[in-house]
Amino acid sequence: MATEIVDIEGHIVDSLILAKVLDAVVAAGGDYRVLDLDLGRSSRDPSRAAVEVTHTDPDRLRALVAELAVHGANRRHTADATLAPAPADGVAPSGFHATTNLPTQVLVGGRWLEVANPEMDCVLVVADVDGAAAARTAPLHRLRAGDRVVVGEAGVRTTAPPRPPGPHPFAFMTSAVSSEKPQANLAARVAAELVTARADGRRVAVVAGPAVVHTGGAPHLAALVARGLVDVVFAGNGFATHDLEAQVLGTSLGVALGPPGAGGGLGLAAGTAGGPGHSNHLRVINEVRRLGSIAAAVATGYVTGGVMAACVRAGVPFVLAGSVRDDGPLPDVITDVVAAADAMRAHLEGVGVVLMLASTLHAIATGNLLPAGVATYCVDINPAVATKLADRGSHQALGIVTDVGLFLERLARTVEDQAMPA
Amino acid sequence: MATEIVDIEGHIVDSLILAKVLDAVVAAGGDYRVLDLDLGRSSRDPSRAAVEVTHTDPDRLRALVAELAVHGANRRHTADATLAPAPADGVAPSGFHATTNLPTQVLVGGRWLEVANPEMDCVLVVADVDGAAAARTAPLHRLRAGDRVVVGEAGVRTTAPPRPPGPHPFAFMTSAVSSEKPQANLAARVAAELVTARADGRRVAVVAGPAVVHTGGAPHLAALVARGLVDVVFAGNGFATHDLEAQVLGTSLGVALGPPGAGGGLGLAAGTAGGPGHSNHLRVINEVRRLGSIAAAVATGYVTGGVMAACVRAGVPFVLAGSVRDDGPLPDVITDVVAAADAMRAHLEGVGVVLMLASTLHAIATGNLLPAGVATYCVDINPAVATKLADRGSHQALGIVTDVGLFLERLARTVEDQAMPA
Amino acid sequence: MATEIVDIEGHIVDSLILAKVLDAVVAAGGDYRVLDLDLGRSSRDPSRAAVEVTHTDPDRLRALVAELAVHGANRRHTADATLAPAPADGVAPSGFHATTNLPTQVLVGGRWLEVANPEMDCVLVVADVDGAAAARTAPLHRLRAGDRVVVGEAGVRTTAPPRPPGPHPFAFMTSAVSSEKPQANLAARVAAELVTARADGRRVAVVAGPAVVHTGGAPHLAALVARGLVDVVFAGNGFATHDLEAQVLGTSLGVALGPPGAGGGLGLAAGTAGGPGHSNHLRVINEVRRLGSIAAAVATGYVTGGVMAACVRAGVPFVLAGSVRDDGPLPDVITDVVAAADAMRAHLEGVGVVLMLASTLHAIATGNLLPAGVATYCVDINPAVATKLADRGSHQALGIVTDVGLFLERLARTVEDQAMPA
């Protein structure tokens, strides 16, 4: 077990620096103990903390401590910086110290030199200027062979970033929902959560929007329902209608879902008007209205596959809440929105995981009803939905910005693979 | 071969109505002959056209002609509308006529009745009002058992939509890049295009952005390169750096790409600082600068997988164009942007297909250089890129709004499957 | 009145080329007569058209005809191309011909030379290659002093772009809703539309979302209502609640709307709990529930300003349609969504202009109910809403991508200015 002590100073609580440091330690697989904490009493006083960081792997600990410099946390008991010559023009020595954009100092000959021009992703060069050692940043291309470059983390310290001006530091923070993060791998995390919830006895709610059907995700969601991994489905008239339309007519909002068999069961009933059609959804709604309910449509064989049929067969309850833009609507839709929210409330007891799939209205409605701490995954190609959820108080929602159809395909496959051993 | 004649009248050329009708016919697998066309001479005169529509399947023809009503194209020689009673409250008779939002008339007793209140996705009800027949739209829920409802397409005609006010009707049109369309199935189309291009001797160019790596798509793109389906790669310092970083350190922009083996080759070189790290990309750039080129990095075994290595091994040329935000940059990057564009021009002869993957800057640069008519697919989670391409004159770009990592995974799998028989 | 004849050939109807040409003529203030039209009978035959273009200003006509080359429309009876020497390295002669990305030919010595490498935004250079004249494009930077460059439009012709592969050319088109267009000036157009509608007797409906209040637009919308320019308001519980909250407590969703007086009337009733507060909206809802209606809240003086109060005072009806995410709701909200849509239908007769302001759900609901041809302006910072409206059949919706608060401020100011003369 390798150990280092790092020191931090500044507005480390209200600027979130201490929280970020502790988070980085845990994220890297390490652990920490807070040795000393001298918290500024008022909002004007700076604070100080010493944190002992441990890791089983000394190499990982070294990398982790280097990373903490981004937050202004510095290794204690530091020795003089190690200097090595640049091996060629534009090339730094191996193991060079990579800079942050924080105010930085370098220990040379026992004296801390202020770095003249902080800039991220540069190296530190120490040179004689007017007979005295001076430190500056340099981008790689400016290095000349023989320049003395700082190597490693020893002898370098940074100052924690200043508190941003104004009252709201949170307004300056990064968001979870950048689409440039490896979102796809999150399918594995969500799959594990579903399987664990099943084992723990936590109930799982799914909120689904029409794009689940449009993007070809419905068969995969139906598979999850059939597998017993979903306890209740919340949706609107649109999702249910298009799920049924995909089964009966092979289209979603009149758009063909690709070659037969690809997008859904495609039980193209004889005599039904086929072809692309703006009125397909209306014909399906009308027929289900005639039959009286979705359950009746399944019982009579009008609908043979898809998410709604999977719910009916597996006995999974669903709440379809109406909205003012609905066509029809389907007979199962609760058209009074206050009654619909009450119906959703009745199914929330014991829910520990919520999967929100390409839904805005019903996702926010569900978020309003949930207690804090329910694990919530919000899958949408548009990052705005997760932001809206958080803005409205559902801080626990993790935004997964991706194509919901491809995500569900991978989620279903992962669950299949994970369940194999059992 | 079934045949119907439809009539259209109005500003059918400058409001695109005729084009939409012909497009709808072809899209549904039918064919057309323009029998008569009386084009308004000036911008103030309406036009008239008669179009003969044919289809091998009479049922599909019937559905297609019904669909054309959306554009104000009406079946000729129409008989009185067929009326059938609503079988129950809130339920329409089977085969009911579904309305558009256009001005509509119904032929009853040989007289055309104007529909009082056009509204889309309703049914048409004919009733006696003050002793005379009158037609109105009704949403499903307002029907009462016994209401006389129009069934089928006979005896119903619509008027082509008016020219939108102002000079720019195109400003009122639908866009290609809605994320609610079944984008995932487009992978099959792109796969077919790549395989056909190979057979036709058309060259294929790929433009790639860093998110290809961040989202886990790099191994799949590398597979396409290794298979010989890509002739040239255009990218920037960011894409190449993160592709190499993923191979050498298992991270992309310092973010771990999931469990080892999932996101890249993960040839974690002994002695290399591992762990998450904001400076990982800088270390890789520095080492490649030391070695002199990406080709040298592959030759020495520093890089063993990924897209850039696949290019080097398969002899596929690449152009890395610099940008002002670059770190390093890699020695292969052409830092003079005018020279970089010239280098790209030198590779465009014979290019017939371009795949733009999560790239904005390099995608638009490539679009600027391409002749019209080159098949261009723009895959991005953000619809804005395809819109920008079109705004700048690359009208042939088809926007595919999806997760680029999951899309490439499916594209590679589809190509694999299609190539099997050979 | 200056006149030119242009010829077009290709798939000019189904690829929209003819429509674009006629649109460009009208947009530039010119007029046209279609002299000849030889329309391909089937979908496989190309078509030909000759169009006479006129403009009162010969200079504008010349610029317009040059512009038509973008669509492959060429001036008839063309003479040899005019050539002029490049005055310096990297500089073209004045009046140079700027290229499109279409296949291009240049008439030199009575012979049409094919341009080797079409590329947009270049110049055309004619040079001797192996004893024969040859034409190629060159970007500006590649010109050398003395190079012979084509000047003006004579002797240059382009070929209309090929029909994009696949059945849906519309999928390849530009969108209306790019945020890079000068959206702000559209305020003047909307203002004129509102004033004209008042004069014409067309009724004006406004659909408003909560962001109208959050962004500070409510006082400006209230001014339009007070001026008598709005005939009916459609909204939800959220908009009405925040409009009232802004008046009573000076906040919107608990966020202070800036310095007192800036965002609303701020009638901070004595004894009311002030300060930022997540429960502010709930307190306002509860009080209006106690009073019984928004009209009662205005009558008792609980609410003194804002959009809802302006409606009550001006006798402008409003429909508040419930949704499943609503808190409370306000007593005026119609919680049954089918009844709410019916209530909206009852107000649509005679509506000729609809202004959709930062609303998604209620905007789409309204779009579903409207007859085609109603002028619809959809103002939102997110281009997705206008795209959704168009996808659902409201093709007449013009997307204005801008900040709704700043837009309403400018709209109200413009209306004020326009109304001055009266």
Add this chain to the structure above:
Amino acid sequence: MATEIVDIEGHIVDSLILAKVLDAVVAAGGDYRVLDLDLGRSSRDPSRAAVEVTHTDPDRLRALVAELAVHGANRRHTADATLAPAPADGVAPSGFHATTNLPTQVLVGGRWLEVANPEMDCVLVVADVDGAAAARTAPLHRLRAGDRVVVGEAGVRTTAPPRPPGPHPFAFMTSAVSSEKPQANLAARVAAELVTARADGRRVAVVAGPAVVHTGGAPHLAALVARGLVDVVFAGNGFATHDLEAQVLGTSLGVALGPPGAGGGLGLAAGTAGGPGHSNHLRVINEVRRLGSIAAAVATGYVTGGVMAACVRAGVPFVLAGSVRDDGPLPDVITDVVAAADAMRAHLEGVGVVLMLASTLHAIATGNLLPAGVATYCVDINPAVATKLADRGSHQALGIVTDVGLFLERLARTVEDQAMPA
């Protein structure tokens, strides 16, 4: 000066709870002293803190302490909850306690009752169940006249939210860049910052993208430059070209900027080809290339207004960094991107405020070069840019999601008003 003590318990540092509490206090105009802090030593131990909150206004303090319940911070020394009867069905008594979604307890008869079903935006009802008092949440509509409802904050406590599962709590946080916040008022804040910077001797850098011109913001930015409020401008070929094009030809990217005089100076030079034109920008570039520089174009009177001319006249330096998509480019553009970044570095000394206006590439490039702590405002209609800046380490960037043209108009007006007294 009113005072209250609040207690917090849980993972209050690494889940950011303490930081949020302190932030909320400062944001509300209050102040704090941390009385006790018992920090969990390791990542598994919960922590405890007592915070003294003060405010000059007792009413504001009461509202503030009520607000802190959202974070699980509870008033100390609490008495029994006050209960009041609901005055009517669906109506709560005045001053009712509004719930959060946290685990909640109510003190009744000296005993803490656990609230059965936490839900946000509800009221708390205490009733006898099987002979014992029990507490539950109720939405307003479920209240019945006479129900005993908790009023005020006394006797209610919440538990801090649990640490989100997984290593990255930051991934669960709200973002700064929601477009639903009152962004427009931020113009006042930015105006104040610019004026203060001038007074403090901090230099101001502006990074501008082409949409500044397209949206009509250029004249307002030029006014800021002319007023001496800008010290250096960073941009690319596109911004400079369209700024000049707007002046010389009255268009931007060939699109007319509205009625003459509205969008720019519109010095339509005699003899210059007018009208809409895809080649307008190219003609302007060519002429400036002929003249040799933007400064020469101003000196010869070819360009008389706009941002670039304002810079030339006021002696404000600018750096135009090339990119691979550039047409031309203008002679002032630095086409080597490494040299361009070095040129930008040379102007950053002393820069204390950066305004990034509708720019992605140049904004991120600038962010890469800036030391931490420089006040950075990122104005864009697309929230993605601010998110990208933060993802890349420019945590201090405040995203302002609005229409840049309208924003600059208001900013210039505000600066004008503020400067009046001087």
